[in-house]
Amino acid sequence: MNITIDTVTKRYKTVTAVDAISLNVQSGQIYALLGPNGAGKSSLVRMLVGLTEPDSGTITISDNEGAAVDLQPGHFAYLPEDRGLYQDRTILDNLTYVAKLRGLDKSVYQPRIDDWLEHFELTDRKSEPMRQLSKGNQQKVQLISTLLHDPDLVILDEPFSGLDPVNQEHVLNVLSDLKAKGKTVLLSAHQMALVERLADKMLLMSHGKALAQGTLEQIRDALQPERLYRVSCDAMSAQTAWADFDAIEHLLPISADQVELTIKPEVDVSELWPQLAASCAIESFAARKPGLHELYLDTIGRSKGQSQGDANEHV
Numbered sequence: 001m002n003i004t005i006d007t008v009t010k011r012y013k014t015v016t017a018v019d020a021i022s023l024n025v026q027s028g029q030i031y032a033l034l035g036p037n038g039a040g041k042s043s044l045v046r047m048l049v050g051l052t053e054p055d056s057g058t059i060t061i062s063d064n065e066g067a068a069v070d071l072q073p074g075h076f077a078y079l080p081e082d083r084g085l086y087q088d089r090t091i092l093d094n095l096t097y098v099a100k101l102r103g104l105d106k107s108v109y110q111p112r113i114d115d116w117l118e119h120f121e122l123t124d125r126k127s128e129p130m131r132q133l134s135k136g137n138q139q140k141v142q143l144i145s146t147l148l149h150d151p152d153l154v155i156l157d158e159p160f161s162g163l164d165p166v167n168q169e170h171v172l173n174v175l176s177d178l179k180a181k182g183k184t185v186l187l188s189a190h191q192m193a194l195v196e197r198l199a200d201k202m203l204l205m206s207h208g209k210a211l212a213q214g215t216l217e218q219i220r221d222a223l224q225p226e227r228l229y230r231v232s233c234d235a236m237s238a239q240t241a242w243a244d245f246d247a248i249e250h251l252l253p254i255s256a257d258q259v260e261l262t263i264k265p266e267v268d269v270s271e272l273w274p275q276l277a278a279s280c281a282i283e284s285f286a287a288r289k290p291g292l293h294e295l296y297l298d299t300i301g302r303s304k305g306q307s308q309g310d311a312n313e314h315v
């Protein structure tokens with residue numbers, strides 16, 4: 001199944017929670033929604049699963065031949081932000097209840113439940129009531145109940161929240177398996193290191209607006225068109241003088257013999273290199289690609305500064 005979101009806007013009374021967002025996810029892809037608290041991720045997800053309606057724009061779910069699909073609850077998995085299992089009932093009761101609700105036959109759901117409980121190391125605890133479980137274990141049961149009917153479209157609001165690193169890794173593997181099976185996965189998350197390993201494409205949003213979207217490489221190009229290089233040479237005085245070169249946007253000393261250079265987007269590095277080498281013997285020169293976590297912090301920091309500025313202008 002494919003998801004196409006076209007210029008979707010959602011307003012609550014005083015807030016534009018989602019502001020003209022467009023994106024496309026295809027079968028076999030994992031798409032991540034990223035952004036600080038209140039960015040609009042859950043609002044977008046809730047429209048996608050039909051819990052709320054966009055004020056404008058369209059959301060289309062289509063099959064692999066491009067034909068529109070009228071999305072019914074049984075077609076997709078949805079892990080909501082507010083989890084909802086029966087706290088007084090056991091893990092097994094909860095999962096059996098959900099399986100029956102989904103219309104699964106016992107011959108189908110019984111082995112599936114057994115496999116999932118084994119995968120998440122919950123087999124020994126299946127007769128315990130939910131309220132006795134830690135937050136992380138409750139989250140695992142919630143995820144199992146979401147995926148039990150094995151649908152093609154999987155929408156998960158913060159699937160990693162409350163999980164320790166080992167269980168985050170288990171969930172990451174589950175999601176990778178879904179991708180390998182050709183499922184379409186859209187999730188929201190705050191764990192940049194996991195998203196960087198997992199997602200094919202992502203949308204970085206703040207205050208409802210898209211700040212950047214696409215593959216990690218596209219996001220990097222959009223958010224940081226200048227290029228970063230780490231350079232080592234034995235003459236610190238020469239390196240300090242590089243700060244005045246036109247081609248260099250920014251120079252950051254890293255250690256006694258190493259600096260980080262931010263080079264302007266239009267500069268050809270091969271032309272800069274001889275200029276640098278003329279002033280000292282260069283020992284190493286390597287591009288440094290910032291990870292998603294660093295890009296996120298830089299961008300969200302800047303966007304917060306910007307909205308602070310906007311707010312001050314209105315005072």
Ligand SMILES: Nc1ncnc2c1ncn2[C@@H]1O[C@H](COP(=O)(O)OP(=O)(O)OP(=O)(O)O)[C@@H](O)[C@H]1O
Binds near residue numbers: 013017035040081
């Ligand atoms: N039902 C609602 N009524 C009014 N405002 C709402 C409602 N739901 C969300 N909002 C507002 O819309 C904005 C976006 O909220 P949303 O929950 O979509 O963000 P989020 O990115 O999912 O945040 P988080 O990471 O904290 O889950 C926020 O300003 C929030 O207060």
